[in-house]
Structures are given as structure tokens and as C-alpha cells.
Amino acid sequence: MNREEFNEELKTGNYAPKQLKPLRKLKRIDQNKTSESVYHGLHEAPSIDIEIAGEKRRAPDPQQQRYHGIHEKTSRDMVESADYEDDDYHFSSNVRKKSAKDTVIKITSILLSFAAIIVLFLNMPILWYKKSGQPDRRVSILKYFKLWQPLIEVEGELEKPSMNLNIDTNVVGDDFNDGLDLPQIVEGQYTVLFLGFDEDQELTDVIWICQFDIAGGKLHILQVPRDCAVPNYTSNPTTKINSVYFDGYDQEVSKIQRVVNCIQDNFGIPIDAYITTVCFNIVDIVNLVGGIPMNIDNEIIYEADKIIPAGKNVKLTGEQAEWFVRFRHDWLQGDIGRVQNQRRFMAAAMQKILNIVKDEGRLKLYSYLNTIYKNKWIATNMSVEDLSKLADFGSTLQMDHVSVNMVPGEDAMYYASDGVEYSIYSIHKQATIDMLNESFRPYQNPMLLADSNIMEYVSEYDYSYDLYDDTGTTFKELETATEPPRASNYQ
Numbered sequence: 162m163n164r165e166e167f168n169e170e171l172k173t174g175n176y177a178p179k180q181l182k183p184l185r186k187l188k189r190i191d192q193n194k195t196s197e198s199v200y201h202g203l204h205e206a207p208s209i210d211i212e213i214a215g216e217k218r219r220a221p222d223p224q225q226q227r228y229h230g231i232h233e234k235t236s237r238d239m240v241e242s243a244d245y246e247d248d249d250y251h252f253s254s255n256v257r258k259k260s261a262k263d264t265v266i267k268i269t270s271i272l273l274s275f276a277a278i279i280v281l282f283l284n285m286p287i288l289w290y291k292k293s294g295q296p297d298r299r300v301s302i303l304k305y306f307k308l309w310q311p312l313i314e315v316e317g318e319l320e321k322p323s324m325n326l327n328i329d330t331n332v333v334g335d336d337f338n339d340g341l342d343l344p345q346i347v348e349g350q351y352t353v354l355f356l357g358f359d360e361d362q363e364l365t366d367v368i369w370i371c372q373f374d375i376a377g378g379k380l381h382i383l384q385v386p387r388d389c390a391v392p393n394y395t396s397n398p399t400t401k402i403n404s405v406y407f408d409g410y411d412q413e414v415s416k417i418q419r420v421v422n423c424i425q426d427n428f429g430i431p432i433d434a435y436i437t438t439v440c441f442n443i444v445d446i447v448n449l450v451g452g453i454p455m456n457i458d459n460e461i462i463y464e465a466d467k468i469i470p471a472g473k474n475v476k477l478t479g480e481q482a483e484w485f486v487r488f489r490h491d492w493l494q495g496d497i498g499r500v501q502n503q504r505r506f507m508a509a510a511m512q513k514i515l516n517i518v519k520d521e522g523r524l525k526l527y528s529y530l531n532t533i534y535k536n537k538w539i540a541t542n543m544s545v546e547d548l549s550k551l552a553d554f555g556s557t558l559q560m561d562h563v564s565v566n567m568v569p570g571e572d573a574m575y576y577a578s579d580g581v582e583y584s585i586y587s588i589h590k591q592a593t594i595d596m597l598n599e600s601f602r603p604y605q606n607p608m609l610l611a612d613s614n615i616m617e618y619v620s621e622y623d624y625s626y627d628l629y630d631d632t633g634t635t636f637k638e639l640e641t642a643t644e645p646p647r648a649s650n651y652q
Contacts, residue, residue, distance in 0.1 A: 563637075
């Protein structure tokens with residue numbers, strides 16, 4: 162119907178309006194009943210719920226209607242994808258790290274468990290330890306090794322001394338402990354008899370009594386001249402103490418025990434242990450530690466082709482060290498000159514030990530001891546543990562806390578029953594007792610003349626000189642000591 166027809170009908174009254182359906186009434190849902198609105202950004206319309214004639218529909222999200230192409234991803238998809246890939250990488254990496262860490266932990270746990278089992282086994286008391294003079298007892302494998310005496314087979318074990326120890330109870334009480342667990346006869350000290358044999362291993366030409374004053378932190382050394390006359394202890398016509406080992410009267414005891422008994426009866430010093438070596442083993446021991454530096458005042462000609470050059474800090478080789486300690490022909494005082502020169506070597510050797518500990522550590526010193534044990538360059542009744550403890554104690558000593566003395570006496574001539582005249586060293590008894598009381602009996606009461614079996618060939622009233630009655634010195638002083646006087650300088 163056009164406009165003109167519509168107007169005509171209105172004029173004639175023939176117009177009847179058609180029944181039209183009413184429009185659907187829209188209702189807005191109360192926003193307070195919905196969940197918390199989500200912010201969509203400045204230019205993004207929030208989606209709203211509308212209800213049309215009872216139907217509830219959600220307005221389409223404009224962002225979801227945007228087409229990006231088959232190979233195109235939205236920025237959100239790309240971010241999410243990148244996050245997933247990052248997570249996968251880190252997850253894989255963490256898994257690998259965790260797996261490696263778990264493996265290390267498992268291996269370490271197994272090794273520690275295995276080590277613990279070994280330690281427990283080594284410390285189980287499953288072996289019998291037997292030692293002369295001591296009750297049998299069960300010990301662990303580790304303890305058995307520490308108590309092991311691999312070098313005792315040559316000389317054997319020592320007997321307990323029968324001498325009167327005469328302990329000073331004012332010093333050594335029931336609770337007295339020097340802090341070093343050693344098998345000591347007198348608590349507070351540990352005394353080792355050192356013997357050096359000639360090539361035939363019959364004469365002990367070097368006799369040193371080394372007393373470690375453990376409680377006092379000192380070391381006292383007593384040099385016993387090899388010519389000391391001890392007629393009651395040897396069948397050798399010379400009566401010299403260096404023959405006691407091979408020609409001792411007491412044939413019912415071991416050779417080393419003969420010497421120990423002689424030392425204890427004459428000098429009143431209880432002997433805890435011994436170390437013996439042969440002159441040619443000194444060569445190997447000195448070479449092992451890399452030589453002994455010494456000041457050589459004048460050239461020493463041991464033999465025509467065995468010469469030690471003069472100089473400062475001359476590093477003696479093993480062979481040169483042997484020549485040095487045995488050389489005696491050019492000294493004015495003969496064997497006494499050799500004894501005096503030997504103490505210079507002792508001081509240099511002590512300094513070498515201290516330098517080893519300082520520069521290379523105690524483990525290096527222990528490795529040297531192990532090599533000496535392995536090659537049997539010494540014989541001793543000391544266990545591996547005892548020797549290590551003593552070496553450790555010695556390495557802490559200061560040079561001015563190590564002193565050396567010689568048995569007082571003088572040269573004399575002795576006419577034996579066979580009509581032969583022998584040159585001997587007659588001990589000055591009273592001077593010796595005084596020296597022993599001062600330096601070698603820190604935990605015993607003073608020794609009396611009656612306590613010693615020393616026999617003098619020259620009576621006190623007939624002494625020719627007392628030059629050797631006081632020869633005490635420290636290793637610190639020996640660092641600058643010169644050689645003994647030579648006979649050539651007095652001709």
C-alpha cells in the first residue's frame with residue numbers, strides 16, 4: 162500500500178489496522194547476582210548475560226570472532242605456547258640434575274656404609290696378642306698392627322728391669338700422667354738405647370742413651386764412650402763396653418739384654434726400648450732423607466779416596482755421613498774426639514728432622530719411618546705405633562731443649578791377665594753420679610754411689626785431669642760448634 166491509498170482509506174474510514182505481534186520485552190539481569198566481573202582491558206567490552214523472552218544467552222566475545230588464519234596464532238596462544246616450551250625445558254633439565262644428584266648420593270651412601278663396615282671389622286677384638294711378660298689379650302686387627310713389632314726378630318724382647326727404680330713419689334703420684342700412651346717403666350719418661358755396630362756386627366762402637374722427658378718436653382742424650390771399662394760384664398780381655406754385646410758374661414740372656422743390663426746396673430737408667438743399626442745402614446737412611454747439611458771446618462780424609470770437602474752447609478751423602486761419624490784417627494783425643502764430633506752430627510740430624518716436618522709435614526716423616534721398617538735398616542722392639550708417637554714427640558722439641566752429655570772419665574792404660582796392655586776409658590764415678598742425678602733422673606730419687614756398679618781403674622785421688630767431667634751442651638749450642646782439636650795442630 163502506497164501513501165495515497167493509505168490516506169484515502171483514512172478519509173473513507175475503511176482503514177482497519179492489522180494485528181501486530183508485540184515486541185519481546187528485554188530484561189537486564191541484575192549484575193549483583195553474577196560472579197565478580199573480570200577486567201578485560203581498556204578497549205575490550207565485557208561480556209554480559211542477557212535474557213530474551215526467558216532465554217539466557219551470552220553475548221559473543223569480539224576477540225573470539227576474529228579470524229587469524231590457519232597458521233596464525235594469537236598473541237595469547239604464542240605466550241602460552243612459549244611458556245609450555247620453557248616449562249618442558251626446565252622440567253627436563255631439573256629431572257636430569259636430580260637424577261645425577263640421586264646417583265651421587267646413592268654411591269656415596271654405599272661407599273660410606275662399606276667404609277663403616279670395614280672400620281667396625283678392623284676394630285673388633287678378634288685376634289690374640291701375646292707378649293713376653295704381659296698377659297694374653299684380645300685386640301682388634303688395627304690395634305694388632307699398631308702393636309706389631311716387625312723388627313724385633315733380630316734382637317728379641319727385653320726383660321723387665323730388676324733394678325730398684327726408686328721412684329720419686331713426690332713427683333710421680335697415683336694420678337700422674339705424661340699424656341703419651343707408651344709402655345713405660347717410669348711414667349713421665351721413655352728411654353731408648355741406640356747401638357751402632359761395626360761391619361762385623363759384633364762391637365757396638367756407638368752407644369747413646371736417649372731419654373725422652375715426655376712430661377718435661379725435653380730430650381737428654383748420654384754418650385757412652387766405647388772404651389769405657391766394665392770388667393764385670395765382658396769376658397773380652399779389653400774390658401771395654403763395646404764388647405759386652407758379643408762377649409758378655411751372661412750367656413743365658415740375649416745379646417741386647419746383656420748391654421741393657423750393663424747400662425742399667427752402672428748408670429741407673431731403666432731402658433724401655435732399643436734401636437740398633439749397622440754402620441753401612443746409615444748410608445741408606447741418610448740418602449733416604451736427602452742428606453744431612455753440616456758445617457765442615459776442615460777437610461776430612463777418612464781414607465785416600467774417601468774425602469769430605471770443607472765448607473758451610475755441606476750436604477753429607479750417606480757415605481760421607483758414615484765417614485764423618487766413624488772418623489777418629491786425626492783427632493787429638495782419639496775416640497773422645499770422635500764422640501764429640503758425633504754429637505755435632507746428631508744436632509744436624511735433629512735439625513733435618515725438624516725441617517722435614519716443617520717443610521714436608523709429619524706424614525712425610527712417617528713415610529720415611531715406614532721405608533726404614535720395610536727395608537729393615539734398623540732392629541728394635543718398638544712397635545710401629547710407639548715409634549710413630551716418639552717421632553712425633555721429637556719433632557715438636559726445640560733445639561735448646563735437647564741436651565747431650567758424655568760419661569765423665571779419662572784415658573788410662575790397663576794391663577790384662579794375658580800380659581797385653583790396652584788403652585781404656587776409666588769412668589769417674591762420682592762425677593758420673595752427679596751428672597746422672599742432674600739430667601737423667603727427673604722422676605727418680607737421687608742415685609747414691611752404692612747404687613752403681615761402676616768400677617774405676619784410676620782412683621779419685623789419682624785423676625790426671627777432669628777435662629771430660631762436664632761436657633754437657635745443647636743442640637742449639639752445637640749448631641755453631643767447631644770440630645775437636647786435631648793432633649796435627651799440636652805436633
